[in-house]
Amino acid sequence: MATLLRALHFLILLYVSNIPLAFAQDENQFIYNGFKQAKLHLDGTAVIHSNGLLQLTNISYQQVGRAFYQFPIKFNTTSPTLTSSLSFSTNFVFAMVPQVQNFSGHGIAFTISPTRDFTHATTNKYMGLFNSSNNGLPGNHILAIELDTAANPEFGDIDKNHVGIDVNGMKSVESAPAKYFTDKEGKNISLELMSGNPMHLWIDYNEAETLLNVTLAPTRIPKPSRPLLSRHINLSQILLESMYVGFSSATGQLASYNYILGWSFNQSGPSQSLEISRLPPLPRQGKGAKPGPEIITSLIAVALVLITVTGAAYILRRNKYEEIREDWEEEYGTHRFSYKSLHKATKGFKDTELLGEGGFGKVYMGILASSNVQIAVKRVSHDSKQGMKEFVAEIVTMGRLRHRNLVQLLGYCRRRGELLLVYDYMPNGSLDKFLYSNENPNLNWFQRFRIIRGVAAGLLYLHEEWEQVVLHRDVKASNVLLDAELNGRLGDFGLAKLYDHGTNPQTTHVVGTVGYLAPELSRTGKATTCSDVFAFGAFMLEVACGRRPIELQAQGVILVDWVSECWRREAILDASDPRLEGNYVVEEMKLVLKIGLFCSHALPTARPSMRQVMQLLDGDADLPEVPHDSAFGPLASSESSDFMTFPFTLSSAPSMCTTDSILKSGR
Ligand SMILES: *[C@@H]1O[C@H](CO)[C@@H](O)[C@H](O)[C@H]1NC(C)=O
C-alpha cells in the first residue's frame, strides 16, 4: 500500500511539475513538449533552439539532420508475451518551412533503426537513411514513416506531398497523398506538408493485429478516428531486440527548414498526448507569441490599419520588385539589372513571353525599355547563399567573354531564392528543335556543318583563347542556340557549376546530361577540358546523324556505339541522318563522324583537344587512317593493346586535361 501511494505521489509530482522530462525509470516511454533538456542524440544539421524547438535541417542543400532518442528501445522479438512486445505508439508535431514557396527538401522520416550510425547513408532522395547499394535490403532492419516532399519516380512516389510506410528502403510499401479525416464532416481534407504550418502525426503499431496505423491532422484538431494509412505488416522480421527511434531529414538541390516541436513515444501502451499550447513556437511565424493586454493589441491593430492604408501602394510596389543586393556586389554595377526593369521587359514574366524551360529554369523573352534591346531572361532557382559570391564573380567574368559563337551574357539580378540571368536574345531558338521537331524546317548539310564548326570555335575560345580556361560543362544540342543567320552559338556556359557549389565533396555529384557525360566524370566527378571534348563529340554525332546520344524509345540505343559499329562494317555513312537524303559532302560527313568517334574515346587524354578538332574541321590537318579492325571510339579502352589514341602531333602539344581556372585564380 505504501509503495502504491509513493508511486501515485511521484506521478502527481510529475504531472504538476512543468519539466518536459522523460520518465526516468522507463526508457521505453517518454514525452517531450519541446526539447529543452531532452535526451537526444543529434547529428548533421540538427540543433535544438534555446526555446526547445528541434530543427533538423536548414536551407543549406545536400545536408542531413538526424535526432534519435539517446537510449535504445527494447523490443521483445523472441518470445511474444501477453504485453504485445513489438507494439509501439508515438505521436509528434512537425513543421516544414520552405524558403521559397513549393521549393522543398526531401522531407522528414520517423525512423526505427538498429543503429544511429548512418555514415554510409546519402542525402537527397535517400533521406539520410540508405545509400544506392543497401537501399531495399532486408539486412537494414529499418522501419520509416516518410513525410515525403519530393517525387522520386524510381521509388514509385505518387507525388511530392505524401506520407509513406518504408520497410528497409525508400520504396514505400504503402503511401497516400497528405490528407486528414474530419470526424465532424466525415470527409477527407488535403494538407500541404510543406505549408510551414505545424502538423500532428500519430503512428501506432498493434502486434496482435499486425496493424500499422498512421494518422495525420493539423494541430488544432484532436486525433481523427480514421487513419490515413492502415497496413497489415508483421514487424517480427524487421525489428530487432534493441532499436533506436528518431528522425532523419534531408535536403537536396532545394531545401527547407524542417522542425519537430514535440514528441511522445510509448512501447507499452498508447503514447501520451502532446500539449499543443506548450510546444515551442516556430521562428518568424508569429505563432505562440505572448498576447499583450487587449488595449495595446487594439491600439496596435489601429496603427497597423493606418500604416497599411497609407502605405499600401508603396509597400506593394516595393515587395513586388524586391531583390537582394549586398555590399560586395557594388563593383559589378554595370552587370547588375534591377528586377523592376526585367519585370517590365518580360511583361511581368507572362506565360506568353516564355521561350522555354531548361534544366536550370524557365527562359523568358523581353525587351529592355531603356534601350529597346531584345533579351532572354533565365530564372534559376537557387536557395543557398553558398558559393553565390564566387558564382556572381564568375558571371561577371563570363559577361566579359565575347565570341561570335557564344550567347552573350549581359548581366544578372538576384532575388530571394532566385537568380536571373540576362542574355542576348536568339531569334531561332535552340538547335534540338530543328533536329527533332517537325515544326522547324530541316537543316541542310551546309547549315549543319557551319553550326558544328561554329560551336567548335566557341568551345575552343573558352578552353584556350581567353585569358583563363573556362569549361562549359554541359555541351549539348539544346544548349546550342541559333541566331538570325542560323549560326550556332553556345549558351549556358558554366551554369552547371552553380549546382556544383555547396555539394558534399564526398558524394560524387555529377552535373551534366546523360549521353554527353564522359565516363571518367562519374568516377572523379571532376569536369575538365577533356570531358567537354567528349560532350562535343556526342554533339557532333547528334547533328550528323539526327539522333539523340541515347535514344530512350529505341531501348536505349547509344549513338556512339552505333556509329562505331557502322564504321567497323566499313559503312560509316549509314549513320548519316536519313532526312538529309544523301545530300551532303561525303568527305565532310565522314570527317565529322570520325572526329566524333575520336572525341568519344574512353581515355580522356586520348581525345583530341578543341584546337586539334578545329584544325581537322578546317582542313588544316588530316585525319590519320584508322584500320577498321582496331578498337576505336568508345570501345577503345586503356586495357586493349592496340587501341587507337589521338597520337597525331598536329601543331600543338598533345592533349592535356585542364580544369577551369576562374575560381582558383580569383579576380
Ligand atoms: C546549416 O547548418 C550547418 C550546420 O549546422 C551550417 O554549417 C550552415 O551554415 C547552416 N546553413 C544555413 C544557411 O544556415
Ligand SMILES: *[C@@H]1O[C@H](CO)[C@@H](O)[C@H](O)[C@H]1NC(C)=O
Ligand atoms: C505550390 O504547389 C501547389 C500544389 O502542389 C499548387 O497548388 C500551387 O499553385 C503552387 N504554388 C506556386 C507558387 O507554385
Ligand SMILES: *[C@@H]1O[C@H](CO)[C@@H](O)[C@H](O)[C@H]1NC(C)=O
Ligand atoms: C552503403 O552502406 C553500407 C552500410 O550500410 C556500406 O557498407 C556500403 O559501403 C555503402 N555503399 C556505398 C556505395 O556507399
Ligand SMILES: *[C@@H]1O[C@H](CO)[C@@H](O)[C@H](O)[C@H]1NC(C)=O
Ligand atoms: C509474424 O511472423 C513470425 C515469424 O515470421 C510468426 O512467428 C508470427 O506468428 C507472426 N505474427 C503474426 C501475428 O502473424
